[in-house]
Amino acid sequence: MAQVVLDGVSKRFGSTVALDALSLTIPDGAFVVLLGPTGAGKTTTLRLIAGLDQPDAGAVLMDGRLMGQAAPAQRNVAMVFQQYSLYPHLTVEQNLAFPLRSPLSRLTSEQIDRRVREVAEMLQIAHKLGNKATALSGGEMQRVSIGRALVRNPSIYLMDEPLSSLDAKLRADLRLELKAIHAGSGATLLYVTHDQTEAMTMATHIGVLENGRVTQFGSPRDVYENPVSLSAARRLGQPRINVLPADLFGPAPPNARWLGLRPEQIRLGQGQDATVVRVERLGDQTRLHLVFRNHDIVTVTDAHTALVGGEVIRIEPDRPFYFDASDTRLI
Amino acid sequence: MAQIRIENLHKSFGDFTAVQSSTFSIEDGEFFMLLGPSGCGKTTTLRMMAGLELPTSGRIYIDGEEVGMKPASQRDIAFVFQMFALYPHLNVRRNIAYPLVSQGMSRATVRQKVAEVAAILGIEHILDLPVGGLSGGDRQRVALGRAIVRQPKAFLMDEPLGALDAEFRERMAQELRALHDRMGATTVYVTHDQLEAMQMGDRIAVMNHGVVEQIGAPQVLYDWPATMFVAGFIGSPPMNFLPGNAELAAGTDHIRIDGHAFRIPRTEESAHGALAVGVRPEHLHFTDDAGLRARVVATEYLGTTQIVALTTPLGDLKARVSSRVDIRVGEAVGVQLDERTLTVFDVASGRALVSAANRGVL
Numbered sequence A: 001m002a003q004v005v006l007d008g009v010s011k012r013f014g015s016t017v018a019l020d021a022l023s024l025t026i027p028d029g030a031f032v033v034l035l036g037p038t039g040a041g042k043t044t045t046l047r048l049i050a051g052l053d054q055p056d057a058g059a060v061l062m063d064g065r066l067m068g069q070a071a072p073a074q075r076n077v078a079m080v081f082q083q084y085s086l087y088p089h090l091t092v093e094q095n096l097a098f099p100l101r102s103p104l105s106r107l108t109s110e111q112i113d114r115r116v117r118e119v120a121e122m123l124q125i126a127h128k129l130g131n132k133a134t135a136l137s138g139g140e141m142q143r144v145s146i147g148r149a150l151v152r153n154p155s156i157y158l159m160d161e162p163l164s165s166l167d168a169k170l171r172a173d174l175r176l177e178l179k180a181i182h183a184g185s186g187a188t189l190l191y192v193t194h195d196q197t198e199a200m201t202m203a204t205h206i207g208v209l210e211n212g213r214v215t216q217f218g219s220p221r222d223v224y225e226n227p228v229s230l231s232a233a234r235r236l237g238q239p240r241i242n243v244l245p246a247d248l249f250g251p252a253p254p255n256a257r258w259l260g261l262r263p264e265q266i267r268l269g270q271g272q273d274a275t276v277v278r279v280e281r282l283g284d285q286t287r288l289h290l291v292f293r294n295h296d297i298v299t300v301t302d303a304h305t306a307l308v309g310g311e312v313i314r315i316e317p318d319r320p321f322y323f324d325a326s327d328t329r330l331i
Numbered sequence B: 001m002a003q004i005r006i007e008n009l010h011k012s013f014g015d016f017t018a019v020q021s022s023t024f025s026i027e028d029g030e031f032f033m034l035l036g037p038s039g040c041g042k043t044t045t046l047r048m049m050a051g052l053e054l055p056t057s058g059r060i061y062i063d064g065e066e067v068g069m070k071p072a073s074q075r076d077i078a079f080v081f082q083m084f085a086l087y088p089h090l091n092v093r094r095n096i097a098y099p100l101v102s103q104g105m106s107r108a109t110v111r112q113k114v115a116e117v118a119a120i121l122g123i124e125h126i127l128d129l130p131v132g133g134l135s136g137g138d139r140q141r142v143a144l145g146r147a148i149v150r151q152p153k154a155f156l157m158d159e160p161l162g163a164l165d166a167e168f169r170e171r172m173a174q175e176l177r178a179l180h181d182r183m184g185a186t187t188v189y190v191t192h193d194q195l196e197a198m199q200m201g202d203r204i205a206v207m208n209h210g211v212v213e214q215i216g217a218p219q220v221l222y223d224w225p226a227t228m229f230v231a232g233f234i235g236s237p238p239m240n241f242l243p244g245n246a247e248l249a250a251g252t253d254h255i256r257i258d259g260h261a262f263r264i265p266r267t268e269e270s271a272h273g274a275l276a277v278g279v280r281p282e283h284l285h286f287t288d289d290a291g292l293r294a295r296v297v298a299t300e301y302l303g304t305t306q307i308v309a310l311t312t313p314l315g316d317l318k319a320r321v322s323s324r325v326d327i328r329v330g331e332a333v334g335v336q337l338d339e340r341t342l343t344v345f346d347v348a349s350g351r352a353l354v355s356a357a358n359r360g361v362l
Helices: A042-050 A092-101 A109-122 A138-150 A168-185 A196-202 A220-225 A230-235 B042-050 B092-101 B107-121 B136-148 B166-183 B194-200 B218-223 B228-233
Strands: A004-013 A016-026 A031-035 A057-062 A077-080 A156-160 A189-193 A205-210 A213-218 A242-245 A258-261 A266-281 A286-292 A295-301 A312-317 A321-323 B004-013 B016-026 B031-035 B057-062 B077-080 B154-158 B186-191 B203-208 B211-216 B240-248 B254-257 B260-263 B271-279 B284-286 B292-301 B305-312 B315-322 B332-337 B343-346
Touching (some): A004 A042, A016 A042, A016 A057, A016 A213, A077 A138, A109 A138, A138 A156, A138 A168, A189 A196, A196 A220, A196 B292, A205 A230, A220 B292, A242 A295, A266 B218, B042 B186, B107 B166, B194 B218, B203 B218, B203 B228, B211 B218, B228 B240, B228 B343, B240 B254, B240 B315, B254 B271, B305 B332
Parallel strands (some): A031 A189, B031 B203, B154 B186
Antiparallel strands (some): A004 A016, A242 A258, A258 A321, B004 B016, B004 B057, B284 B332, B292 B332
C-alpha cells in the first residue's frame, strides 16, 4: 500500500477545465471519498491516478515516486467501475483469478487458489465460485468485480461509484463490508461517489470537490460539523442544510451574506413564528416543511409529533453557520 | 377526479402468479404508493389499473364504473413512465399540447391549457425550446405536463424518478408531492424505494410475491408492521429481530427469549414455538444495568445520528443513537429495548401477533 499525492494537477478537455491545479494527499491506509456534483472532477482525478489520462500540468506521486507517463499496468492500481465488466464466458473463480494469472504477478496455482478463496469468502460469494459470471444477480456481479480488485495487492484501490447500480439493501450491506475490508487490510482506497451516506459512513477522509479543486479535506464529522464553505456544507446532511439570507432572524455578523441551518441548528418551540406547510413522517423521524417570512425551511422533529400542516411553530437559530458573499464560512 | 377500487384482482402469466387476489380502495385525491421489491406484482397491478394488462380475474372500478376489461384509451387516466418518451421533433409547447390536439380541441383552448400547465410546473420560459437540449429535470417536467394537461381522472406513475441521481430525485420528489397538493389529483405511484414511499405517500400498500401484505399511513406501517416482511422492508436500517423459541399466553406482558426476559405490549393472542421480538434501531438504548449484553462491532456516522452495529447473544442488532453519544468499536454495552414499541412475530408465518399496542392497526 502507498501514499498517493496529486500536486497541482490540471486537466482540460477542450475548453472545459476538469481539474484546476488540484492538490490532494491520500495518506497510506486511508479510505478517501471524493464527493462533489457532476462535473466537479471526481472521475478525472481517479483516471489520472490510474494512468488512463495524463495531466496537462502538475504531478502524480505514489510513495514519493513520480508517475510521469507510466502506463496503467505499471502503476499497480486496481480499479472498480460502476458498470461491472466481467468476462462472461468465465466462471466466478476464473474471473477472480484472472488478474493473478497475468505474467507480471508470478504466483503459483496454489497461491492463486488460496487468495481467490479468501476474497470470495470475504465477499460471501464462495458458494458461487463455480458459476458462470452471467448466471449471477447484479449484486453478485458487483461483488465479483470488487473481488477481482481485492485479490491483488495494489498500491491503491480506485473505485468509481461501485455501488450506485445496486438496490438499497445491498448497498447498505456492501458499505459495511467495504469498510470492514478496509479496516482489516490497511489498504489505501480512493472512492468516488454522489451518495453522501456512502461518504459519511465509510470514509476516513472526505475530499469535497468543486470546480476541479479540493475545497475541504477532513474526517466526515469535521466536514459535517465544520464546513469551510457553503458548497461543502451542502454536500452533507439529510435533509440538506437550509441556506437563508444572513439577517433573516435578526442582526448578522459583518460581511455575512448567508445563514446556514442544519436541522440540529434550529431550536423548536421558541423564537419567531413559522408556518408548518407539510409534515413528512419517515418513521424514525419526521420532517417539518416550514415557511418563515416567505422562505422555505426544512427541519426534523420527533417521529410522533402532533403537529399538522397549517399550524404555527416558533423557531430560532442555534449556533448557526454564516457565510460571506463568496460562500466562504465566517462563523 | 376519482376513487379507484380493486376487487379480488388476480393476474397470472402462464404458471406464474403475478398478483394474488388483491382487494383495496384508493380514495379520491389520495397519493397512494405501491411499494415492494422487483417481481412483487406492483407494476402489474398498476398496469391493470391503466388497462395495459387485462386481469385474469377480478374487477377494477374507477369512480364506480367497472373498467377491468376496457382498453386504456377508455379509462381517462394518465400514465407516467420511468423513461419519459417525448417527441424529439416537437418543441416543449407542442409536446404538451399533443394529447389535446389529437382530441381535436380548438387552438385557443389548447393554448390556454398549455399555458396553465406550464405555470403550474414553472416551465413557461422553455415552452418554445426544442426538447432535445433540455436537462433531465426539465424533460421530466414536460412529460408530467403532457400527462396533466388532459386533466384525467387519475395519474398512474411507474417509478417516474427511478432513473435520476439521488440529489435530483429528492428535489423532484418534493416537486411532485407539492404538485399533487395543488391539484389534488388521485395518484397511484409505484416504487421499490421505501424512503420515496414514506416521503410522498398518504398511504402505502406494501407488496411481496404478488400479495398485499399491509396498507396504511407511512408512520403506521413503520411503527406497527403486520408482517416481518413489512418490518424489514420499511426503515433503514430495517427493524431488528430477536428470534428464539418461546411460549406466550394471551394477556401476558413479557416474553422470554433464550433466557432473556423482555417486557412487551400486552398480547391478545397466545403463541408458541419460533417467535421473534421486533425492535426499531432507535428504540434500543444503552444502559449499564441492562440484562442483554452487547459488543460494538461498527459505527456509521450520519451527521445528526449514528448507526451502531452490535453483536449480542441473541444475534446482531443495529441501534440508532445521537452522534453526540461517544461510543467506540470494541466497547461492551448493555442494551435495553423500549418496551412500548415492540412487536412479536410468529416466525413461520411472518405474521405479527395482535397486542394492545397494534390491535387498532392490524
